[in-house]
Amino acid sequence: MSGKEPLLGTLKVCILNLQGCSSPYTDACPYIQPFCEVLEMILRKGIKQPVLGLNRKDYWHWLEQLPQQETPQSTTLLSMMIEKTNSSGKVLTAQGKGRYFLRLALNRKLLAAAFQQLVKTPRLLEWYEPLTSILGQEDLSEPFLSLMLVVTEMDFSLDLQNSSFLDESWQLPVCLTYETVPCRELGMVLRYLDGRIFITDVLPQSQAKVDEVVLVGDVIDEINGFSLRNASNGQAGTVLQKLKGKPLSFRLIRWKWHDGGMYKPLLPYLKILREKIPSFQLQHEHQCKEKSEARSLQGGRLLYNLRYLGQVNVGKYGGKEVLDRGIPMVLEKHLPPQVVLFDVKETEVLVLQKPTSKTFPVWEGVWTTVKSLLSAL
Incomplete structure (x- = not known):
């Protein structure tokens, strides 16, 4: 038949x-x-x-x-x-x-x-x-x-979260998750266009720049599970304000597809962005982390130039479970940041104040929390 x-x-x-x-x-x-x-x-x-x-x-x-x-x-x-x-x-x-x-x-x-x-x-x-x-x-x-x-009778396991472009196309974009620690400024410049949030720039020395996940041209699809499809102007900022002091998880839609070329349903949007922002350019790759000036390898150890935001006693055990509690406690102190050297040795971690080399307390078992409270210069 x-x-x-x-x-x-x-x-x-x-x-x-x-x-x-x-x-x-x-x-x-x-x-x-x-x-x-x-x-x-x-x-x-x-x-x-x-x-x-x-x-x-x-x-x-x-x-x-x-x-x-x-x-x-x-x-x-x-x-x-x-x-x-x-x-x-x-x-x-x-x-x-x-x-x-x-x-x-x-x-x-x-x-x-x-x-x-x-x-x-x-x-x-x-x-x-x-x-x-x-x-x-x-x-x-x-x-x-x-x-x-x-x-x-066949078994399917399709990603239903990857649905934000089904209105336009059956072709699905590349999606990824960007997780970062709380900070005052992420450094992502956003542009709202027809209900979508585009990243049009990443500021130098910002948290987003240091993390090397975001590419200029990507779309923010979710923040901590909150969908930003059909977002109104300023909605991302409103969501971030509600999440102040908490770890952040962004679901990003890459402007690049699996073959390395442009994700075609984004073409009309990117054309408008170029007209509105003449300096706008898609970012193809990140700066190699190994070439970053923020750290260097000396004598078998890693040295980071960072800002020290404070410390708090979270008890004997310092796994990632204490981050949600420890980070807000430090941020609520509103202490002035101090330039420090974060010295990662084979068996210990030291935080040294510049230029006096004064050692800040970094207890064994809780250094993970302290590290998460530091943002790269």
């Missing part, structure tokens, strides 16, 4: 290609995107549109009606997926929500259940032209459902 409809034959090939990859299937598999694109073509084929072409309909518009049509046995699972899709702050359009739902359904093995509910519900089938659609014709919908049952 699939020979009558080329899209069904293409979908079958995509599934076979997926099965040739190792399971579970992740976004790293090169056949995920082609499979999703063909599936979307099938779901869009033959959807009835308004006569004047206004408020065009997409497959998400009937998907979100599924909870009203479900049998009691399937109500909970599909309703939860619809609710999760609607509550995601990273997709704003019907296209983005439909794509998010499909990826979620793949992870939860419920893709076939959603389409089975459609073909059993005459009111939902009215969304499709009976002569031009695949889902509206029984001789085509049956082989399609058979393929979806095969997909349901």
